Amino acid sequence: MRWITLSTRKKSGELLDLYDVLDAIPDNDYVWHLIEFYGFGAAPEGMNISDFEQLVLWSEISYTFSWLELRQFARGLHQTIDCLLVANRGMIRKKYFFDELRGNLEEFVAYVIYVNDGEQWEVAVEEGEANTESVVATLVSL
DSSP states (O other), X not given: OEEEEEESBOTTSSBOXXXXXXHTSOOOOOXXXXXXXXXXXXXXXXXXXXHHHHHHHHSSSOEEEOXXXXXXXXXXXXXXXEEEEEEXXXXXXXXXXXXXHTSOOSXXXXXXXXXXXXXXXXXXXXXXXXXXXXXXXXXXXX
């Protein structure tokens, strides 16, 4: 995995949010697993954002999105404070903690997106991804 650390502010001074990070990633058919979330904005399926945060927190493993669903969700957010997203080809085996994702995983993970307390974004891209260099270059330019 190739890890990139980003400020929570763009070079323009605006907040760097989840939608901006996702915009650097090409369209894909991964299953996106939201393991942790706290933020402000619109929740999926017309849910209250607080109820959605609780749903994610108490889910057995994760709340799953398709790529299109994730982008729609991210577009409706005003700010992301805490977030742990993992992308792979199917279901993940367990509810990961961020530190575990920095180690050697027993399953394929294409992307990891993490922010804690709105301090900095950490994004990991699997080295085998076709567009790894392009994704990294776009993220660094934000």
